[in-house]
Amino acid sequence: MAVATSRHTFLLNGERVTVDVAGNVRMLWVLRDLLGVTGPKYGCGINVCKACTSHINGRAFNPCSVPVSKIGPDDEITTIEGLPDTVGRELHPMQEAWLDLDVAQCGYCQPGQIMAAVDLVKKVRAEGRAITDADLDGLRNICRCGTYPRLREAIREGAKGM
Numbered sequence: 001m002a003v004a005t006s007r008h009t010f011l012l013n014g015e016r017v018t019v020d021v022a023g024n025v026r027m028l029w030v031l032r033d034l035l036g037v038t039g040p041k042y043g044c045g046i047n048v049c050k051a052c053t054s055h056i057n058g059r060a061f062n063p064c065s066v067p068v069s070k071i072g073p074d075d076e077i078t079t080i081e082g083l084p085d086t087v088g089r090e091l092h093p094m095q096e097a098w099l100d101l102d103v104a105q106c107g108y109c110q111p112g113q114i115m116a117a118v119d120l121v122k123k124v125r126a127e128g129r130a131i132t133d134a135d136l137d138g139l140r141n142i143c144r145c146g147t148y149p150r151l152r153e154a155i156r157e158g159a160k161g162m
Contacts, residue, residue: 009073012037013082023069028052030068031079039080039111043142050141053112053119054079060119080111083118093161094118097154105145113141117155121162131159 009018012035019034026045031037031054040063043051047065054063055078056071063077071077083092091099094114104110116139124131136152143151 006069008068008071010071011074011076013078014076014085019068021068024067027063027066027068027071027077031063031077037079037081041108041111043109043112048142049109050116051109051112053115053141055115055119058122060116078115080115083115087162092118092158094121094155094158096161097158101150101154101157103147103150103154105147109141109143109145113139113143113151116141117151117158118162120155121159125162131156 003022005020005022007018007020008023008030009016011017012031017035019030021030021034028040028042028045031040032042040052040054042064043049045064047062050062052062052064053060055061056066057076058078078086083095084090086092092114094117098104098110098114120131120135120139124135136155
C-alpha cells in the first residue's frame with residue numbers, strides 16, 4: 001500500500017522550502033534526508049536526548065518529535081546552520097563561546113546544546129533576569145562526553161555576546 005504524500009512549505013534558515021512527503025514524517029528526517037541539513041543530529045527519536053534541538057519561530061523544539069504536518073507555511077525553522085544569520089555574523093556569539101572555551105569533544109550533541117543555550121538566554125532575558133545555576137541544571141541535552149562544566153561556562157560567556 002502506497003503512502004500518500006502532500007506538499008509542505010515552511011521557512012528553513014531564512015529560505016522558503018517545499019517538500020513532498022507524508023504528513024507523519026518527523027521534521028528531523030525532512031531536514032536531514034530530504035533537505036540535506038545535517039546539523040540537527042539523531043539521538044533517540046523520542047524527544048529525550050535533545051541532540052536534534054533546533055528553533056521554530058525563535059524557540060527551541062525537537063524535530064524528532066514533530067511531524068511535518070504540524071509545520072505551517074509561516075513557521076520558520078532555524079538549525080545550527082542558520083543560527084549565525086540570526087545575528088548577521090559569521091558565527092553566533094554562542095558558537096564563538098563554544099570555540100573559545102573548547103567545549104566540544106566528540107561534537108555530536110553540540111549543535112543541539114548550542115540551540116538550547118540560545119533559547120535559554122532569550123527566555124531569561126525576556127523575563128528580565130540573569131541565567132541561574134537552576135536554569136543551567138534545567139537544560140536536558142545529553143552529552144556522553146560529559147563536558148557539562150565547560151558547557152555551563154560557555155553558555156554564560158555566550159550570553160554576554162548576545
